Amino acid sequence: MLKKQHKILIILFILTIISCLLFLFWGITRNNYGYNIPRRINKIIAFIITGSAIGYSTIVFQTVTHNRILTPSIIGLDSIYMFVQTLIVFFLGTGSLVMVSGSINFLVSLVFMLGFSVIVFYIVFNGKKDKLFVTMLAGVVFGSLFGSFSTFMQVVIDPNDFLIVQDKMFASFNNVNVSILKITMLILFLSLVYGYKNCDKLDIMALGRDISLNLGIAYDSVIRKFMILICIMTAVSTALVGPITFLGILTANISRQILKTYKHSIMITGAILLSIISIAFGQFIVERILTFRTTINVIINFIGGIYFIYLLIKEGRL
Amino acid sequence: MIELLNINKKYDDKDVLKNINLSLPKGKIISLIGANGAGKSTLLSIISRLTTSEGEIIIDDKNIDNYHITELSKKISILRQSNYLNIKLTVRELISFGRYPHSKSRLNEKDNKIIDESISYMNLDYLKNKYIDELSGGEKQRALIAMILAQDSDYIFLDEPLNNLDMKHSVSIMKLLRKIVKEKSKTVILVVHDINFASCYSDYIVALKNTGVLYAGDAEKIITKEKLKNIFDMDFEIEDIDGNKICIYYT
Numbered sequence: 133m134l135k136k137q138h139k140i141l142i143i144l145f146i147l148t149i150i151s152c153l154l155f156l157f158w159g160i161t162r163n164n165y166g167y168n169i170p171r172r173i174n175k176i177i178a179f180i181i182t183g184s185a186i187g188y189s190t191i192v193f194q195t196v197t198h199n200r201i202l203t204p205s206i207i208g209l210d211s212i213y214m215f216v217q218t219l220i221v222f223f224l225g226t227g228s229l230v231m232v233s234g235s236i237n238f239l240v241s242l243v244f245m246l247g248f249s250v251i252v253f254y255i256v257f258n259g260k261k262d263k264l265f266v267t268m269l270a271g272v273v274f275g276s277l278f279g280s281f282s283t284f285m286q287v288v289i290d291p292n293d294f295l296i297v298q299d300k301m302f303a304s305f306n307n308v309n310v311s312i313l314k315i316t317m318l319i320l321f322l323s324l325v326y327g328y329k330n331c332d333k334l335d336i337m338a339l340g341r342d343i344s345l346n347l348g349i350a351y352d353s354v355i356r357k358f359m360i361l362i363c364i365m366t367a368v369s370t371a372l373v374g375p376i377t378f379l380g381i382l383t384a385n386i387s388r389q390i391l392k393t394y395k396h397s398i399m400i401t402g403a404i405l406l407s408i409i410s411i412a413f414g415q416f417i418v419e420r421i422l423t424f425r426t427t428i429n430v431i432i433n434f435i436g437g438i439y440f441i442y443l444l445i446k447e448g449r450l
Numbered sequence: 451m452i453e454l455l456n457i458n459k460k461y462d463d464k465d466v467l468k469n470i471n472l473s474l475p476k477g478k479i480i481s482l483i484g485a486n487g488a489g490k491s492t493l494l495s496i497i498s499r500l501t502t503s504e505g506e507i508i509i510d511d512k513n514i515d516n517y518h519i520t521e522l523s524k525k526i527s528i529l530r531q532s533n534y535l536n537i538k539l540t541v542r543e544l545i546s547f548g549r550y551p552h553s554k555s556r557l558n559e560k561d562n563k564i565i566d567e568s569i570s571y572m573n574l575d576y577l578k579n580k581y582i583d584e585l586s587g588g589e590k591q592r593a594l595i596a597m598i599l600a601q602d603s604d605y606i607f608l609d610e611p612l613n614n615l616d617m618k619h620s621v622s623i624m625k626l627l628r629k630i631v632k633e634k635s636k637t638v639i640l641v642v643h644d645i646n647f648a649s650c651y652s653d654y655i656v657a658l659k660n661t662g663v664l665y666a667g668d669a670e671k672i673i674t675k676e677k678l679k680n681i682f683d684m685d686f687e688i689e690d691i692d693g694n695k696i697c698i699y700y701t
Contacts, residue, residue: 339547346529348551
């Protein structure tokens with residue numbers, strides 16, 4: 133049983149490497165070698181960071197909420213990110229330091245997103261029993277509130293400024309912020325180490341609060357830790373490439389479907405690899421085959437959606 | 451021994467338990483009885499730290515707050531009625547979670563031995579490789595009880611363990627509880643609705659009524675016409691059959 137799952141993981145790992153190599157070396161000639169390779173490597177690092185953040189946070193979020201159709205995007209971090217970007221352009225203009233300098237923008241966005249999640253968690257959630265869904269509801273409400281604020285400001289600003297804001301609205305790997313790659317790598321690495329160390333707790337937490345407490349897991353405080361971890365990861369990946377959490381619902385469910393296990397370490401690894409494959413492959417199609425005539429969102433949703441429908445029909449259930 | 455001192459519990463403004471002082475003896479089967487809403491399940495989940503309350507709970511001369519959470523889960527275990535079980539998990543894997551307080555996820559030979567023992571205790575051998583989301587209600591219940599057995603704690607709390615079980619399995623679980631109390635000197639505390647299971651199998655009975663303890667004492671002293679009438683507000687006939695007191699209340 134375990135053997136089969138390890139085999140699937142190995143296959144996924146090989147596919148990950150193939151898709152990254154394909155992205156790296158397609159269309160490389162002796163002349164453009166020096167220009168392209170370093171840029172593409174940066175992009176691949178961004179794929180890995182984003183893929184890991186999405187894969188991990190979605191699976192954990194679904195387990196913690198006992199719901200397989202949710203993604204961390206419901207907390208409203210995407211809206212906060214857009215709100216911050218619009219706010220900066222609205223008050224400081226597109227030429228401001230915060231907008232031009234990637235690392236300052238990253239820091240500001242990160243601080244706002246984490247600040248928002250901390251406020252929501254400590255005021256609404258407060259580690260109390262049964263408050264998790266109220267917290268998510270608060271996230272949804274705040275998300276649409278800040279979404280409306282952003283829309284309002286976007287309508288008022290200069291159309292040229294709006295183009296800059298619009299650029300931030302969609303996930304994009306085309307201008308990965310090189311200056312923040314190292315720091316995001318570090319944050320993500322530390323979160324993943326902590327996250328993987330606590331994976332066996334998740335296996336039990338999937339069985340609910342009573343059983344977890346019975347087996348000696350401080351359910352409520354562990355959930356709070358995981359939620360903070362999820363927020364950090366989502367915030368980092370959003371600040372790096374923009375809102376892309378939609379990918380999680382596909383890769384997390386596909387990972388659960390093909391691995392058929394309760395072990396989170398395996399499930400999460402599967403989801404991470406699948407996310408990296410989808411991003412790398414999607415970006416490959418966008419850049420090399422369609423030469424930027426569409427965005428990666430479209431590609432991933434198209435392919436993922438088809439696969440998802442196939443799964444639904446084949447299994448007859450989720 | 452478990453001692454409860456001045457336990458109070460409110461849901462919003464409604465008193466659920468008021469001023470409970472109780473000591474539960476060790477090495478016995480203890481039944482909690484009482485009408486719906488008397489606070490049995492709440493009391494059970496307070497003693498087993500699933501629900502917070504005012505007052506003190508002392509387990510083996512140590513306050514429950516002074517136990518480390520892992521240490522506590524080797525001391526007490528609880529099974530409640532509702533559980534999420536729609537994940538891809540085989541019966542054996544579920545039961546092996548019972549060893550988590552002892553060995554985390556790294557199971558050793560001793561753990562595996564205990565897991566297999568609990569499986570055969572509950573007659574689950576034929577099911578052990580099946581997924582839990584394919585089981586019937588009764589089979590799930592037995593798998594969960596086997597998990598609790600694998601946890602091997604001194605005190606075992608069961609909230610209506612006979613729910614979903616047919617007569618045969620109910621009897622066999624009660625017999626099994628007797629056996630572990632006798633052989634492994636465990637203490638089993640359970641909420642039970644069928645008064646005859648309480649009468650035939652328990653050593654000690656705690657009767658709750660209107661947010662308080664009405665009676666607490668040895669089973670034979672509680673199972674009398676007058677006391678049962680006080681507890682449930684209805685008439686009982688009690689017959690002695692082979693040394694067991696059987697309560698008749700259907701007509």
